Amino acid sequence: MKYLAAYLLLVNAGNATPSAQDIKNVLAAADIEVEEDKVEKLIAEVEGKNVEELIAQGNEKLSSVPTGAPAAAAGGASAGAATEAAEEAAPEEAAEESDDDMGFGLFD
Known part of the structure; x- marks a missing residue:
């Protein structure tokens, strides 16, 4: 190379x-x-x-090389389901992260 x-x-x-x-x-x-x-x-x-x-x-x-994306290869329905699951999990994780500091910041 x-x-x-x-x-x-x-x-x-x-x-x-x-x-x-x-x-x-x-x-x-x-x-x-x-x-x-x-x-x-x-x-x-x-x-x-x-x-x-x-x-x-x-x-x-x-x-022509396969990318190895299993969700895309499995079809549109499963890819859509995977996307929805990821979107649902994201707000919960954000809420958990904001509760972790219990209102105290490093520079407050």
Whole structure:
């Protein structure tokens, strides 16, 4: 991830095709140990590709990843019930919290 971040930082700074040495320089400036094989692999993967297109492809892939929200996956009815239960619990908790100080404040 750090290699990709360095690559994107260089592209954002105006270097449309950063070299392996450019990436190593950025990482060295941040005092990060560089693994040569990972830098070379990144350069080989992105060679000849447009960064904006790669980001768009990545966003498409991420949109298909499940978020792990069980209430939403179970259906609208159970999600609505969960929301109602949360809303009902919130005022009770607020009332309990206000009673905890028994009318005495730290700076009263």
